[in-house]
Amino acid sequence: MHPSSFEYFAPTKMKEALELLSKYGEEAKIMAGGQSLIPLLKLRIAAYSYIIDISRVEGLNKIRETGDFLEIGALTTVNELEENELVKEKYRILHEAAVQIADPLVRNRGTVGGNISHGDPSNDLPAVAIATKAKLEIVGKKGKRLVDADSFITDSFTTSLEEGEILGKILLPIPKVSSGGCYIKQKKSAGDFSVAAVAVNLVLAEDETIKSAGIGLTSVAPKPTRANKAERYIEGKKIYDSVAREAARIIVSEAEPSTDFYGSADYKRKVLGRIAEEAINLAFERGLVR
Amino acid sequence: MRIVKIRTRVNGKDIQSEVEPRELLVHFLRENLGLTGVHIGCDTSNCGACTVLVDGKAVKSCTMLAVQVDGREVTTIEGISKNDELHPLQKAFLEKHGLQCGYxxxxxxxxxxxxLKNNKNPTEEEIRKNLSGNLCRCTGYQSIIESVKYGAQLMMKEKEKEEQQIEVR
Structure with a gap:
């Protein structure tokens, strides 16, 4: 299979990339690791006259803590993310999601920014960004702007990026002392997308009640989704079996799965209910241990 | 149709070539350079038959463009043996029956x-997880896992030998 013809650019500066993007507008597509885009081009589901490969743009593959945030450059590969010592040690929810993305070969090319800005409701990092209440830094010709992870993906494969804009950084709040998170992904085979997956991030108060909850869902709606009602339900409570079970029931009611290759909508709800309960219990336990 | 010039290093040899931007790395390696040890299996980024190393990292060459290796180094299966002798991993696959059809x-x-470059003595779980993007339809994987374990041992022995020889000198 061959993609249809295109003209190719590989800028090394963000400024150049933005200029090319505004010059060619909708006929151009940004490519980072290409692990989602190249298959689409090969299958001719997508075709563009201009491909702007930003993988050589300098300075966008760093992971570091600054101020209140862990800053991840959009061009950091998923492999770099999973091998990063700081991420392994302090950002378990992120690490857990990273090692479950596709397979090691794909993770060597695929990027954090691509995983998010592709807008695929089955991609794993958007749910983690939602659960951790992350912010995204978007770069455009006029400068930078910050958006909440929630409002970034607006529909299946659709983001709030405006013409001429590129996702530059992901900003994850540095975890509080007593907080716990996890990512549970149910898939049919190794390296596959999920039937359903759930990211839970809990901040505990001194009396072990939930001070703040973040719950993000993958593969069970047209876009990555925050389980708002379930978050409000568990906030202020201690997690007992009955609470986790009721929260999972609410999470399922907030999902809008559709029947497809990965299973019927009903099956996906059942899977989601089970992993959601498990994830809430696990995140709580991890919060207690710290 | 635009043609782009690229310079790359493949199996230790400097290559200058002209490619169409849409040309996939796997086709460039097989058709332009004759490196047919790089296989096309699924052509959809699932099976890993087209795996090569780009700047030392294993990637699927069916999901990369040839223009993207401009200025980078590529290693294929043809490039890992030295002095016409099989690489220890190749010897291990031969000895432990790590293949049937070989595709x-x-x-x-x-x-x-x-x-093994980053982790000289991996656990079985690490070996299995690492191979989760490579599909085999013949062996049932067991003999492949055994081959990698044995290959790791052979590589460590070879390294020891090399170090001893250096000491003798």
Missing amino acids: CTSGMILTSYWL
């Missing part, structure tokens, strides 16, 4: 080669 083998070996 997935170059990918299995290169993905494991990448692992």
